[in-house]
Amino acid sequence: MTDPQNGRVVTRFGSQMLVRDEAGEIHRCTARRRLEHAVCNDHVHWHRDPQGHGVVTRILPRHNLLERMDPRSRKRKRVAANLDQVAVVVAPEPEPNWSLVDRCLVAIEQLPARGVIVLNKRDLLQDGLPPEPLREYRDLGYAVLAMSTQDGTGLEALRETLSRGTGILLGQSGVGKSSLVKALLPDLEIRIGALSAMGGEGGRHTTTNATLYRLDTGGDLIDSPGVRDFTPPPASPREVLQGFVELRELAAGCRFHDCSHTVEPGCAVRAALESGRVSPRRFASYRALVEETG
Numbered sequence: 676m677t678d679p680q681n682g683r684v685v686t687r688f689g690s691q692m693l694v695r696d697e698a699g700e701i702h703r704c705t706a707r708r709r710l711e712h713a714v715c716n717d718h719v720h721w722h723r724d725p726q727g728h729g730v731v732t733r734i735l736p737r738h739n740l741l742e743r744m745d746p747r748s749r750k751r752k753r754v755a756a757n758l759d760q761v762a763v764v765v766a767p768e769p770e771p772n773w774s775l776v777d778r779c780l781v782a783i784e785q786l787p788a789r790g791v792i793v794l795n796k797r798d799l800l801q802d803g804l805p806p807e808p809l810r811e812y813r814d815l816g817y818a819v820l821a822m823s824t825q826d827g828t829g830l831e832a833l834r835e836t837l838s839r840g841t842g843i844l845l846g847q848s849g850v851g852k853s854s855l856v857k858a859l860l861p862d863l864e865i866r867i868g869a870l871s872a873m874g875g876e877g878g879r880h881t882t883t884n885a886t887l888y889r890l891d892t893g894g895d896l897i898d899s900p901g902v903r904d905f906t907p908p909p910a911s912p913r914e915v916l917q918g919f920v921e922l923r924e925l926a927a928g929c930r931f932h933d934c935s936h937t938v939e940p941g942c943a944v945r946a947a948l949e950s951g952r953v954s955p956r957r958f959a960s961y962r963a964l965v966e967e968t969g
């Protein structure tokens with residue numbers, strides 16, 4: 676038996692998982708009995724048993740946990756843990772669903788993690804001008820990057836952003852998430868092959884389960900190819916408010932205690948909207964989310 680070591684869960688399949696040690700080596704491990712199911716990028720303690728098999732004995736407390744709604748079962752599914760940043764990818768095609776971007780930002784603020792908006796397929800912009808909401812997001816303090824996996828523009832800036840910790844890409848189906856992951860990890864197929872070989876019988880997992888990859892340019896990227904259309908779980912009105920960074924500040928100055936900050940006359944958020952200090956699009960998005968969940 677070896678001393679316990681620190682590791683990170685690269686991917687999990689059933690009670691088996693692949694764990695990366697601090698030197699970057701990947702080991703196949705089994706979870707100790709009665710251990711909670713681990714999730715991609717859990718920080719764990721593991722050791723080798725007398726037979727030389729890896730055993731995960733402990734899941735360390737998570738800094739955060741990203742969940743999604745599964746469209747079929749309508750249940751929450753865990754995607755990955757301990758995220759430093761989350762990039763929401765949009766593109767000129769398919770037409771952006773900005774309300775979905777706002778919902779993703781609510782989920783990101785809840786984690787919390789740094790929110791990044793990536794406009795992919797900039798080569799398809801008709802007049803070369805990015806859509807107006809991107810300027811709003813930038814003004815709110817989110818990093819906004821425009822790029823194209825087709826001609827490679829903006830890829831360096833994305834690599835630079837992703838080098839700051841562990842990140843994941845979310846977005847509607849068809850915006851180019853898979854193309855982006857391939858551009859960031861040129862040897863992806865080889866890596867998947869190696870991980871699959873380590874997985875043995877359960878090896879096919881890596882084609883759909885969230886998987887942690889080290890980027891050559893620094894940082895880690897979680898690929899979750901099974902998640903085509905990411906939908907965050909429903910949020911409470913309080914969580915929605917926390918997720919709209921500009922509105923939560925204004926709401927703190929609202930004189931009404933039990934204000935929903937949507938329709939109440941005299942509300943500080945409404946006053947800011949009426950005087951043009953808040954984007955009508957963002958406010959409408961906020962209101963729709965509060966009314967949907969409240």
Ligand SMILES: Nc1nc2c(ncn2[C@@H]2O[C@H](COP(=O)(O)OP(=O)(O)OP(=O)(O)O)[C@@H](O)[C@H]2O)c(=O)[nH]1
Binds near residue numbers: 795853904
């Ligand atoms: N014009 C243009 N097309 C792109 C670019 N990046 C990706 N595409 C195309 O967009 C389509 C969708 O790309 P994917 O990478 O499969 O998109 P995805 O978001 O992974 O889609 P899902 O697998 O459904 O989640 C493909 O036909 C790509 O070739 C780009 O920068 N410019």
Ligand SMILES: [Zn+2]
Binds near residue numbers: 934941943945
């Ligand atoms: Zn109010």
